[in-house]
Amino acid sequence: LAKTTQPISMDSYEGQEVNITCSHNNIATNDYITWYQQFPSQGPRFIIQGYKTKVTNEVASLFIPADRKSSTLSLPRVSLSDTAVYYCLVGDKSARQLTFGSGTQLTVLP
Amino acid sequence: EAQVTQNPRYLITVTGKKLTVTCSQNMNHEYMSWYRQDPGLGLRQIYYSMNVEVTDKGDVPEGYKVSRKEKRNFPLILESPSPNQTSLYFCASSLSLPSDPRDTQYFGPGTRLTVL
Numbered sequence: 565l566a567k568t569t570q571p572i573s574m575d576s577y578e579g580q581e582v583n584i585t586c587s588h589n590n591i592a593t594n595d596y597i598t599w600y601q602q603f604p605s606q607g608p609r610f611i612i613q614g615y616k617t618k619v620t621n622e623v624a625s626l627f628i629p630a631d632r633k634s635s636t637l638s639l640p641r642v643s644l645s646d647t648a649v650y651y652c653l654v655g656d657k658s659a660r661q662l663t664f665g666s667g668t669q670l671t672v673l674p
Numbered sequence: 675e676a677q678v679t680q681n682p683r684y685l686i687t688v689t690g691k692k693l694t695v696t697c698s699q700n701m702n703h704e705y706m707s708w709y710r711q712d713p714g715l716g717l718r719q720i721y722y723s724m725n726v727e728v729t730d731k732g733d734v735p736e737g738y739k740v741s742r743k744e745k746r747n748f749p750l751i752l753e754s755p756s757p758n759q760t761s762l763y764f765c766a767s768s769l770s771l772p773s774d775p776r777d778t779q780y781f782g783p784g785t786r787l788t789v790l
Contacts, residue, residue, distance in 0.1 A: 656773060
């Protein structure tokens with residue numbers, strides 16, 4: 565399983581766009597990139613998943629460069645309720661396990 | 675409403691007293707798994723199940739047992755709990771494999787276990 569590296573923490577202000585970058589230098593050809601969000605004392609929640617280029621849904625965008633060695637989760641116009649830990653995961657679609665890294669603690673300030 | 679439920683949500687017990695944490699999903703999911711979350715260590719997978727009667731070890735299976743007799747239920751059993759099993763436990767389920775791009779993994783609300 566490819567190892568991921570993310571910043572431990574980030575601060576932002578309400579209304580700003582937040583970009584969290586994840587490094588996965590050893591990503592394999594068949595690996596997908598998935599981001600989860602976790603609020604305190606709650607289970608993680610799926611945000612977005614992608615393989616290459618750009619993926620957008622109602623919550624976030626995921627940017628993946630051509631070499632796929634990193635990815636960036638973009639949260640548009642964050643609010644206080646977006647304060648959470650964000651996890652970047654990399655895995656083959658046939659993988660039987662999810663491996664969570666340390667995640668990034670995002671704190672949105674008023 | 676599609677959901678994963680866990681019971682109990684909070685439990686305080688003593689060393690050696692067998693306990694079971696139940697997990698149930700109403701989405702007809704084939705894949706289910708258990709994680710524990712500890713400060714500084716993140717989420718670590720304990721066991722997972724691909725389908726009824728099919729279970730396998732995750733990264734930290736020692737001290738735990740699971741069973742999958744029915745598709746919807748995946749209980750976590752601690753035969754002889756010890757203080758180092760004090761943790762926040764999450765059950766999760768998905769229709770297929772957890773990284774399958776056609777699917778999403780759903781997590782339960784968590785069970786906070788304290789072993790004295």
